[in-house]
Amino acid sequence: MPVRIYTTNAGTDLSDAESALLADLVGCHGRAVLLTPTFAELDLCRHDAAEAGISLGIDYKTPTSWLRSLWELMGDGRGFVDNLQRQMLFSDMVTRLDDADLQPLSRSQGTVRMLARMARDVLPGVAGAGAERCRGDNCQPEPKSDAEARVFELLRAYAGGLDRRDMVEPCEAADIMTSVLADSLPACTRAVCVRGITSFTHGLLELLSAVANNGGEVVVLLAREQAAMREELAAAFDARGVLFEAAPLGEDAVASDAACGTAAQPAFIEIAGPHARAHAYANAIDDLVKACQGSEVDGAATPADPVRVLVVSARAPQLFGELASRLAARHIASETTEFTAFSQSIAGRQFTALANLIERMKAADEGTASKTEWWPAPELTDWIYSPLSGADAASARGFDKNMRLSRSKTTTGVKSLLQSVQGQVRGARKAASEENWFKNVPCVVSDVFQALWRDKPVTALKAMLAVAEALPDRALGGLDGQARRQAETALLRHAIDILMNDARALDVSQAATVPVLDGVRTKVDKRSTAYDYETYEVDRTPRAQVRFVSLADAAVLRPGSYDAVLFADVDLDSYPLSHEEGPLATLTAELRRDGVSLEPAALLRVRFGRAMQASRGPVTLARVTHDRQARECYPAAVWTELRAHAETAEAAREADADKAADDAKTAGDAKAADADKAKCVGEGDIVRDFDPAAGEGLKRERVTCEAPQHLSAEAVPYLVLRRRDGEGEDAPLVPRLTSASQIEAYSTCPLCWFVSYRVKPQSIDADFGNMEKGNFVHDVLEHLHARLPQEGMERVTPMNLSRAQELLREVFDETLAEHAGKRGTEGPLVPLSPVEERQVAEILPQLEGVLAYESEVLAPFAPRYLEFAFNELQVEYAGWPLGGRIDRVDVDAENRAVVIDYKHRSGVEEFKLADPTVRDEESGEAPIDDPRWLPAHTQTLIYAQAMRRALGLDTRAALYFSTKGGKPALRGAASAELLEEERGDGRIPGLKKGFPGEGGSMDFDALLDRVETGIAERLRELEAGDVAAVDPTSTQSAHARCSYNHEGTFVRRDV
DSSP, X not given: OOEEEEEEOOOSSOOHHHHHHHHHHHHHHSOEEEEOSSHHHHHHHHHHHHHHTOOTTEEEEOXXXXXXXXXXXXXOSOEEOOHHHHXXXXXXXXXXXXXXXXXXXXXXHHXXXXXXXXXXXXXXXXXXXXXXXXXXXXXXXXXXSHHHHHHHHHHHHHHHHHHHTTEEOHHHHHHHHHHHHXXXXXXXXXXXXXXXXXXXXHHHHHHHHHHHHTTOEEEEEEEGGXXXXXXXXXXXXXXXXXXXXXXXXXXXXXXXXXXXXXSSOOEEEEEXXXXXXXXXXXXXXXXXXXXXXXXXXXXXXXXXXXXXXEEEXXXXXXXXXHHHHHHHTTTEEEEEEEEEEGGGSHHHHHHHHHHHHHHHHHHHHHTSSOGGGTTTOHHHHHHHHSGGGOOOHHHHHHHHXXXXXXXXXXXXXXHHHHHHHHHHHHHHHHHSOTTOTTTTOOOOHHHHHHHHHTTOXXXXXXXXXXXXXXXXXXXXXXXTHHHHHHHHHHHHXXXXXXXXXXXXXXXXXXXXHGGGGGGOEEEEEEEEOOBOTTTOOBOSSOSEEEEEEOHHHHTTSOTTOBSEEEEOOOBTTTSOOOOOOSHHHHHHHHTTOOOEEOOHHHHHHHHHHHXXXXXXXXEEEEEESBOTTOOBOOBOHHHHHHHHHHXXXXXXXXXXXXXXXXXXXXXXXXXXXXXXSOEEEOSOOHHHHHOTTTTTXXXXXXXXXXXXXXXXXXXXXXXXXXXXXXXXXXXXXXXXXXXXXXXXXXXXXXXXXXXXXXXXXXXXXXXXXXXXXXXXXXXXXXXXXXXXXXXXXXXXOTTTHHHHHHHHHHHHHHHHHHHHTSOGGGOOOOXXXXXXXXXXXXXXXXXXXXXXXXXXXXXXXXXXXXXXEOGGGOXXXXXXXXXXXXXXXXXXXXXXXXXXXXXXXXXOGGGOOOOTTOOOTTTOOOGGGSTTOOOXXXXXHHHHXXXXXXXXXEEEEEEEEEOSSSOOEEEEEEOGGGBOSSXXXXXXXXXXXXXXXXXXXXXXXXXXXXXXXXXXXXXXXXXXXXXXXOOTTSGGGGGOOOSSOHHXXXXXXXX
């Protein structure tokens, strides 16, 4: 019999004509099968058929359940493979294969998913079906590439695995059933009616064709919006030798138009940006509720019943989470259903993260990866923070600090630290009172990690499950804690069952099954009650009940199910029009196993049209027009079409209004026309955009702020840290020890000093940067110069240079080992990767060059004070107590001293000090004329003055020693007698054009005194509370190297 393809104007409800058609099929054949795409639509059809009195004799099926029932009736007894089993089998196959046997495919879950989709849709086309595969006489397609050949090989191996396990792919079962139906048509398949299906698979087309060609009756009912696929469907049947006829079903035109129309023309809302999105959507829902409460729509909620509003979104659960609290504050309850995947759950995320971390840690231990691949293991901190670890936030913070402070952590150390955290939390819980909600919650921080380390995923999941079952609901959230806890426990139980039972039944390893767990899902019903925002008491009689659903779920609702409907985020990102492309689509076409599907734009029209019918009152569409970067967000095609339809309707109303003589009617039409214009919402109301209660009950005050970069009178006394100078509370307060580096920082830029030394924004991570390299070089040179006297060398000279460099290499290795055991707070240099190890190795030849340079300079002097700390020597500088540590002080036989500060950088030209008394030849001016003059760098000059007072040395030079790069150098200031006259004369090279300068009138002693006087003035400004940034127009700014963007960060803007 020919396939009859009818176009129907019905929506989700069965129309009278459809009911009559079904009754006729039952009358002719005794029974009929009704196929719909979802069980929700089946339930609606079953109800409508019962109302029409025709339900007897009708089998209600989806295409999948129909195939399963046919297989149970006429199949060979093999069981259907489901999606999870399919992925488990392919994951096991990919895991067992060598890389050579898998090339050119990659060993990844993406490959597993691709192969699983291909097996689901085209396996018979590659490996044959049933008996023909067993006989080996199936026609195997020729691969067109190496990748396709490997895919065919894997699919055939998979098919063999199914045969051994007595399992079958549904697409293969469809091919077998097609052959069976072609030979013999049972009574239960002689009449098949297909309704509302938008995607006909190859298997479904084959089954329907077999029924029609063997004398059965097949009727296909297409909605009016599905007319686009009618020609393709007819061509598909024609290609299979099936006769067909297409016609409208002959429904009443008036009834059909009413069914397809909506209660009202939709309204449109355009929101300028994402910050106003939640507030605008909450307002839109509130407006819909008010409109329904103030209307007299037939069947609408009575004052005693809450208004029922449907919110349609492509990401309904996420939107529920964003709007639930805002709606609750408006006395509106809300609910949604979420299908949570294991990969999206707390357990799944932590399980995967820990497994991946352990894989990297093991690779580092084996030497196949560097330690930087896993340290500082933020995954472990996240795990401890997780409620399923059974620990607390304080433990997570302590662990995080411990890990990040040390680059020397080993895997053994990490395990020990986790065990320590677990023991501490368990001890605290044991000692807690019975009223403590978490007393009986086990801590499994270490147990889970150790189980995964030993490749025992079931043990790890069971430990998580024990915590999930013991946790109070509030630990997983205030609004939906109970639902989330139930979801976590359900997913964990399901995952454990899969690993323990399903994997064993399929003879698949647990290791191969673990990656597949990401696809395990569970259904979670989430609800949010309304409350009073002032008392936070639950409102038992909410104004409205809002349900958040996807477009697919909204499209199968009965017309008039809700009082109002809001479509949120109607943009191209949420509702794209792209067709599926890729290897599967290509292979399906090659094997001629493609089906017929409604193209995306038409499918959207069908679903939006039916979802709009779910409202018996107002309908609103809303979208955000720009993203966070102010880039334009494009509307969905349906938005554009509905706007165009609304504008056309508006133009028609305006034309009618011009002809109308009744003023009241004209006014009413104008009002309706205004509703078609899009309402625009901006982001200007910050309080309502971010406050869930939209600012209700908030008190606002305008306060006076301090001027930018200015401290209040109350804060100034705390700027300078002080201590008691003596015993007892009556002892005077004096400033604490101040370091030369702090003084230099303040003199350069007061604001940078304030941020660096008072605000102290700093990371706790142990780093591998310039500071750590500088610390390492300081320690190497200190240890080297301390060892020289033990080797009979007072200092490095050209005569002992070779031996000194040998000693350097020994000290270098010893110091590197010493740094590996240092605490992170000491700034050790600990390389973790081959790249970092090469950077450490590059330091040694640089230091060998430093020794060669040092052997030829400062000939009368020898290192005497190394890393010299003078905090206890009561040194006063510029009227303030001074402390600190000097890298090195060299002294000669005449008690003259040279202060040296190491700088591990490639050049020290910026530390070159020009004589401030040398006047410019053109202007005649000299820097010394500025009463606020100070050198750019004062650290060694301060140390030089301090050494005079602390040790009675005759300090004659304050130098900076470059230790990095191929050209070590000394720069700074020195007495004239120490300047090199001739190359290699043993004095200081490179200072002739610095200080003292030619034509200058200041000696070294006067320089130290002038610098101290200038610094004293700066310290008085500090004590007075001056923390303003350096004036960009001053001479001081020329050498200010500020670490902070003052204009961008510290300037307050009045509004």
